[in-house]
Amino acid sequence: VSERPMSEIGGSDANSITVRGLDLATELMGRISFGEMTFLLSAGRQPTQGEARLFDAVLVSLAEHGLTPSVLSARLTYTGAPESLQGAVAAGLLGAGSVFLGPVGDTAVFLAELVARAGGDEDALRRSVREAVATAVAEERRVPGLGHPIHRETDPRTPRLYEIAEECELLGPHMRALEIVSAEFAAATHRKLPINGAGAAGAALVDLGFDPKITRGFALVARAAGLVAHLAEEGRNPIGMRVWQQTENHSKRRE
Amino acid sequence: VSERPMSEIGGSDANSITVRGLDLATELMGRISFGEMTFLLSAGRQPTQGEARLFDAVLVSLAEHGLTPSVLSARLTYTGAPESLQGAVAAGLLGAGSVFLGPVGDTAVFLAELVARAGGDEDALRRSVREAVATAVAEERRVPGLGHPIHRETDPRTPRLYEIAEECELLGPHMRALEIVSAEFAAATHRKLPINGAGAAGAALVDLGFDPKITRGFALVARAAGLVAHLAEEGRNPIGMRVWQQTENHSKRRE
């Protein structure tokens, strides 16, 4: 009897590299896009054309959002260690926690539980959502997937992601549940909060079949692309030192 | 007089997010692939169809290579801190230094210097390469882009990447220079080392117009996709603890 191999993702020998049972050089390179590769690596199967389009849209939506704390952290790390690009990218990713980008995964986990509990029964889902929203409101906790500090009315990524999911015929139960969450929150509080882009992305990723616990990972891949661009710019037009000096001066002035 | 804005990559206001002058929701999501987005973010312009195909092939080639030290590091970090996926991905990326994945950038920098110095003169290039190889051999240093611990004859990614570059009519001076490096090394040492996949990727990225110093960054984006897949698997089929126990036992046995 043989035990399971340690990893089913890939392996290599002297002449070939295999990923998910496919030959990297002849069956993947030049034949699939990087988004499809990212899907294949985690899902263990290639996406359909529609899945690839929705998945790409999710990654595109999460890649860049200006000079965020995470970008500043990466740039300031680059200031001190320009020879270790990997350290600067890692520093940037480390800020993707419960406050920034983490909401992708938090919303995914939240919705997956609600949808699983309802077992396909629309009324049961609505009841579960109502309870969950009421509890969050009572405990003065944020409802996962709702609200954004900058995009107070509408997060422009959200309606577009729903539109693309619709076009791909992939608008599934988790994206729908998130709309119910938004409606129930408005009904309970008489206050409208937009579905944020992170939440919509998390919902779409679960509808695409990914384990909710891993969805934060795709936000990290997407944001890595943005961080590399910022570090390329930092090399040509450094702002890390400027941010430092402003803070120092600001600190001095107030002493 | 106005100074340059702090970042030219992107920004946002209440109703929109802009990336490289384009509206994220209406002009990018659903219209470009994640590979194209990654190119756009760093290059500041969208790739042609051929450029997108070659760039995707580079990212696909670098995303996964089995249970590498970097993957083991990410998995062992997840063992200790499963609630911080970003920490595990960051730990995995931190191993992308001079030994692993770093060669993408090292080769890029090495070739860019040779090609720039030759100024388009084929003979000058060949002379420069010959000297650089002779110096490296004399100093017992590795020649960037050559050799691989597992793929001793041929790195399967290399010929495929050249083929795709050829098909896209993008086989440029840096990829050609790397072939000359390989030939001159064989001539100088009577020993054939394959062009490794990392080196070929680095050469292709410079031919695509990227700053050599930033090319390591694309290896990081690619590898992040592989790391997320490994962490998804680690959640279902943990090997971190097993690796730890094997090492502990091994250590004990020898004491």
Add this chain to the structure above:
Amino acid sequence: VSERPMSEIGGSDANSITVRGLDLATELMGRISFGEMTFLLSAGRQPTQGEARLFDAVLVSLAEHGLTPSVLSARLTYTGAPESLQGAVAAGLLGAGSVFLGPVGDTAVFLAELVARAGGDEDALRRSVREAVATAVAEERRVPGLGHPIHRETDPRTPRLYEIAEECELLGPHMRALEIVSAEFAAATHRKLPINGAGAAGAALVDLGFDPKITRGFALVARAAGLVAHLAEEGRNPIGMRVWQQTENHSKRRE
């Protein structure tokens, strides 16, 4: 009106560096130990002799525990990026989460809440502990501060830390509460679990006056010292590659 300065920890000008209102060169270097400095930095005041001894004992107890997953992660990162020592140390620290070292802080937070709620009333404390233990047992959650995978009977660090705290007359309410937690767990389950070293350390740090939420930080400082020693050894006697090869071979054998 003047706002508070941005940081009260320290600052510098052309001729001096100030830490917590003291001159670094003339009042701290050569006068206080590194443990006292670590205490001063976070507490904002110098420790008494007894506090310094207990604090040092806590740091000493947490610095090293063999080839842990965190150490392996640091060593494997060093394998790939030996030029970036900071990356290898960072990778090692990133594994200090909910499973390893994190329990220092989790126990601190858990005990601080119980002690605060009881408000100095011994009976109220015992009742709160009993409830908390009962809840954890019912929900099949671990009780913070109890149990260790290797030290199944007694974690040797624990009785020693209590002894030192006693000698320093610093055995405070949180260390006492942890003993009550252990006793109540045994009473509720008829199963004895040792107080683990991480938990005892967390309790001692709160008794020393530190904010429970920051106690994990001292575990990180302590472990950084151990990681540097392992990386020094890795430079002379590399095991990263061996761990990798064992895993690869192991993986191959099973395919």
Add this chain to the structure above:
Amino acid sequence: VSERPMSEIGGSDANSITVRGLDLATELMGRISFGEMTFLLSAGRQPTQGEARLFDAVLVSLAEHGLTPSVLSARLTYTGAPESLQGAVAAGLLGAGSVFLGPVGDTAVFLAELVARAGGDEDALRRSVREAVATAVAEERRVPGLGHPIHRETDPRTPRLYEIAEECELLGPHMRALEIVSAEFAAATHRKLPINGAGAAGAALVDLGFDPKITRGFALVARAAGLVAHLAEEGRNPIGMRVWQQTENHSKRRE
């Protein structure tokens, strides 16, 4: 024949933890300071009283230097992921590269090579230093250990560290060589640059017997203590968001 055990630093069994051959609970906790433990872990032996004092002074000198880029990076990471203290500390350490803190190790390596080459001959050392300085000046490279952006005349840590080393009778060949470097630089350029604190620390660490390549590690341990204090303060008095907003506004104003 038996192979060497995997690690000689430490290990544990059910009832004990051993570090460098000593019992952690009975022989180390409560008996040695954390500075002595840090020395023991890497050196494999306990320091003398003088060595412990000089080593502590080095760590104290490197622990804190205000709102550095590294501290800002840690605080900004905490803003995004307050639940992962280890990620914020790691992000702070990742900036300890060639520009900040790295000079500890760079100076150590530079001096160790000069001293080793001179083989105890004072004249030979002076000649070697002269050449090295001349080369650096000719190539417009910085001379390791000299100069500081803030402390332009004297880095206050430097004379104090020399004083302590003198008092401990541990002012060794590497600290002396660094003085020669400073003198030769002044002679060659008619410009006086102070010996910086990082360089003096690096020289002292090599005089204490540590491998130059690992000296950067002690700067990391020291700085970790400072980072934890900053994160404790960040929890009470957040500046991450303020730094972000200043940067955003600044960026906006200029567009």
